[in-house]
Amino acid sequence: MGLLSRIYRPTSAEEPQPNITELEKPVTEEVVPVIIFFHGGSFAHYLANSVIHDNLCRLLVGIDVLGNILLNPMFGGQERTESEKRLDGKYFVALRDWDWYWRAFLPEGEDRDHPACNPFGPNGRSLEGIKFPKSLVVVAGFDLIQDWQLAYVEGLKKAGQEVKLLYMEQATIGFYLLPNNNHFHIVMMR
Numbered sequence: 001m002g003l004l005s006r007i008y009r010p011t012s013a014e015e016p017q018p019n020i021t022e023l024e025k026p027v028t029e030e031v032v033p034v035i036i037f038f039h040g041g042s043f044a045h046y047l048a049n050s051v052i053h054d055n056l057c058r059l060l061v062g063i064d065v066l067g068n069i070l071l072n073p074m075f076g077g078q079e080r081t082e083s084e085k086r087l088d089g090k091y092f093v094a095l096r097d098w099d100w101y102w103r104a105f106l107p108e109g110e111d112r113d114h115p116a117c118n119p120f121g122p123n124g125r126s127l128e129g130i131k132f133p134k135s136l137v138v139v140a141g142f143d144l145i146q147d148w149q150l151a152y153v154e155g156l157k158k159a160g161q162e163v164k165l166l167y168m169e170q171a172t173i174g175f176y177l178l179p180n181n182n183h184f185h186i187v188m189m190r
Contacts, residue, residue, distance in 0.1 A: 068135040071187070072143055072173045073152065076102060077118040078111050081147035091142040091172045098145065118148070120155030127159035134162035138187055140171035 076098060088095045099112075106114050113121045135156060139149045156163040168175065168183050175183040 067133045070135060070137045071176055072140055073149055075148040075152050076112045076145060077121050078113045083147040084144050087144035093144060127161055132161050136164050138166045140173055140175055141169035142172040
């Protein structure tokens, strides 16, 4: 399994783009943000609370992880929620698609209450007292799994973790890929 990574940093017009070899050296003495994008909320949730992620960030820039930004994070559970029923088959994704994704991802024989799918569900582990990065969770109003995303925010709050919710009422899943709307700019201003 490979992990594709890209490092973005601002450059001046006179400065050449760094190549892969040069990226092994510090590119600046300034403190710069490191954004690591993973598709799938549960992956980001577990990685952010792992030694591997912490060591990767320290290797890249020598700082602690300051926070997570979860855009339309993929969480779920066995029970069908109101938003899943109401938005099934609308706005790009159907429940049968999500069900297939979970069957392909979860260990054989496990259901959607597995902690990788439902981190605060019946089989989940508490984050109380655990060092966890502060989080911004961005939820789209037309995302059929929004109820699970909102439950994730509540789970973080109950565990005493710092979390902010940005609810984009008129946004669809993947809104940040669509150039013809203002949603991307709203997120970047947060």
